[in-house]
Amino acid sequence: MESKKETIIFFPFMSQGHITPFLALALETEKKGYNIVFINTPLNIKKLKTTIPTSSSIKLLQLPFNSSDHGLPPDSEDTDLLPYNLIFQLLEVSSCLEAPLRQLINDLIIQQGGVKPLCVIADFFLGWSAKVVHEFDVFHAIFSGSGGYGLACYYSMWLTLPHKQTEKVEFCLPDFPEAGKFHISQLSASFLVADGSDPYSTFQRRNLPTWLDSDAVLFNTIEEIDQIGLVYFRRKLGIPIWAIGPILLSQNHRVRDSITKPSNVSLEQCIEFLDSKERNSVLYISFGSQNSISASQMMKLARALDTSGKNFIWVVRPPLGFDINAQFKAEEWLPEGFVERVEEEKRGLIISNWAPQVEILSHKSVAAFFNHCGWNSVLESLVYGIPIIGWPMAAEQFFNAKFLVEELGVCLEVARGVNFEVRHDDIAQMIEMLMGEKNKKGKEMRNKCYEIKKLIKDAIRDEDNFKGSSVNGMDEFLMAAMQVKEDGRW
Numbered sequence: 001m002e003s004k005k006e007t008i009i010f011f012p013f014m015s016q017g018h019i020t021p022f023l024a025l026a027l028e029t030e031k032k033g034y035n036i037v038f039i040n041t042p043l044n045i046k047k048l049k050t051t052i053p054t055s056s057s058i059k060l061l062q063l064p065f066n067s068s069d070h071g072l073p074p075d076s077e078d079t080d081l082l083p084y085n086l087i088f089q090l091l092e093v094s095s096c097l098e099a100p101l102r103q104l105i106n107d108l109i110i111q112q113g114g115v116k117p118l119c120v121i122a123d124f125f126l127g128w129s130a131k132v133v134h135e136f137d138v139f140h141a142i143f144s145g146s147g148g149y150g151l152a153c154y155y156s157m158w159l160t161l162p163h164k165q166t167e168k169v170e171f172c173l174p175d176f177p178e179a180g181k182f183h184i185s186q187l188s189a190s191f192l193v194a195d196g197s198d199p200y201s202t203f204q205r206r207n208l209p210t211w212l213d214s215d216a217v218l219f220n221t222i223e224e225i226d227q228i229g230l231v232y233f234r235r236k237l238g239i240p241i242w243a244i245g246p247i248l249l250s251q252n253h254r255v256r257d258s259i260t261k262p263s264n265v266s267l268e269q270c271i272e273f274l275d276s277k278e279r280n281s282v283l284y285i286s287f288g289s290q291n292s293i294s295a296s297q298m299m300k301l302a303r304a305l306d307t308s309g310k311n312f313i314w315v316v317r318p319p320l321g322f323d324i325n326a327q328f329k330a331e332e333w334l335p336e337g338f339v340e341r342v343e344e345e346k347r348g349l350i351i352s353n354w355a356p357q358v359e360i361l362s363h364k365s366v367a368a369f370f371n372h373c374g375w376n377s378v379l380e381s382l383v384y385g386i387p388i389i390g391w392p393m394a395a396e397q398f399f400n401a402k403f404l405v406e407e408l409g410v411c412l413e414v415a416r417g418v419n420f421e422v423r424h425d426d427i428a429q430m431i432e433m434l435m436g437e438k439n440k441k442g443k444e445m446r447n448k449c450y451e452i453k454k455l456i457k458d459a460i461r462d463e464d465n466f467k468g469s470s471v472n473g474m475d476e477f478l479m480a481a482m483q484v485k486e487d488g489r490w
């Protein structure tokens with residue numbers, strides 16, 4: 001007999017950075033007893049075939065798409081692999097998937113003997129999909145792998161471009177005053193050049209308002225810590241906004257393996273190093289898989305590590321301007337004798353490319369995490385109660401840093417962006433502030449981290465007599481979709 005399981009369709013944007021959190025959520029949802037259909041363009045589906053765990057029965061379906069038909073280079077189906085000027089173009093042409101999406105849903109319903117899917121969970125870059133999904137009277141939700149506060153700043157910033165209306169270096173967001181003041185240095189290049197009619201603004205000004213057509217937004221965050229951003233969207237969109245996080249990419253091993261890059265240090269070596277260190281004595285440094293700092297900034301960071309004398313694990317990648325996947329040249333990019341010195345003193349572990357982040361962050365020897373404030377790294381840090389030294393580099397990372405500093409009080413922001421003239425003394429001072437045993441500010445932050453860690457633990461508690469907020473969020477979303485399926489949308 002055909003299974004009576006409900007079907008949920010997942011539709012991420014064409015970018016590894018979006019596909020990965022969607023896959024993590026899809027795997028979680030499958031565990032709850034749903035049929036999962038994961039859709040994307042042909043090349044991304046091909047890649048996914050090697051990523052999906054064998055234990056999963058997620059069904060992969062292709063939406064016909066050929067980038068050559070849209071003036072893009074052949075095989076351009078992943079914005080993470082495209083140069084800056086072509087990213088907009090792929091964003092722009094993604095709405096050509098409208099007819100293929102309609103066809104796919106139609107075929108799926110026929111295949112299932114007229115039974116409709118329970119809902120479609122789509123990317124925030126694919127707001128247009130709500131209209132298509134609603135033609136079938138099916139529930140449509142947007143899923144954001146980013147946090148509420150960061151995305152609220154991003155949303156508001158695109159729609160109002162307030163920095164264009166002022167000469168000042170500081171400004172507020174007219175429809176998001178709760179976020180307080182922004183500094184011009186917190187804007188990424190695409191915001192700085194945006195004037196409302198450039199390609200990126202044009203895309204966003206068409207895309208962002210279509211969120212109003214959706215039935216709900218799901219955020220990879222926790223209600224208790226991300227109120228300001230979530231309330232912004234509740235007010236702005238007037239649809240249910242549910243916090244369902246943390247959905248961590250690393251918790252699924254197969255997903256993690258697929259994003260793992262070759263590394264010269266094994267998990268065992270990392271643990272051995274950490275085991276040999278005192279509790280709360282190691283600084284972990286990693287700027288995520290997509291980012292790097294400049295060669296001169298790298299030198300300064302290394303010098304700061306020398307000055308501070310603290311233990312560290314540093315995941316190094318070639319500096320900006322070099323192929324991020326190339327061999328790391330320590331003799332060229334780090335101060336003379338740095339590697340030897342560090343090895344001799346057994347003070348640091350330098351790792352090229354990739355490190356087992358979760359195992360490192362969950363180790364009792366780790367005291368702080370120096371990172372780029374990408375949301376996945378932020379969540380992993382908070383889950384393990386580790387304070388952050390933030391160096392945001394791009395997009396909403398600047399807003400995540402602002403959130404961590406001003407709202408949560410668990411972060412020191414040491415630099416902003418790739419052109420920042422950072423001083424090694426300043427870095428060393430922040431490391432001391434956060435890791436120094438006797439430092440009052442550092443102690444305060446560690447206490448806040450501990451409280452947040454508890455809140456997150458509670459949010460995902462799923463017991464007979466207690467359901468945490470994120471568990472409830474997901475349940476309420478699934479119930480709302482079910483109700484629409486049973487009663488119709490209107």
Ligand SMILES: *[C@@H]1O[C@H](CO)[C@@H](O)[C@H](O)[C@H]1NC(C)=O
Pocket residue numbers: 066067068069
């Ligand atoms: C995409 O279109 C180009 C040009 O029409 C063609 O050469 C190529 O084979 C097509 N690619 C696929 C995967 O169909």
Ligand SMILES: *[C@@H]1O[C@H](CO)[C@@H](O)[C@H](O)[C@H]1NC(C)=O
Pocket residue numbers: 264265316328329330339350351352
């Ligand atoms: C890993 O590679 C980096 C970069 O080449 C090097 O500096 C480091 O010493 C290597 N680490 C180990 C433990 O071999």
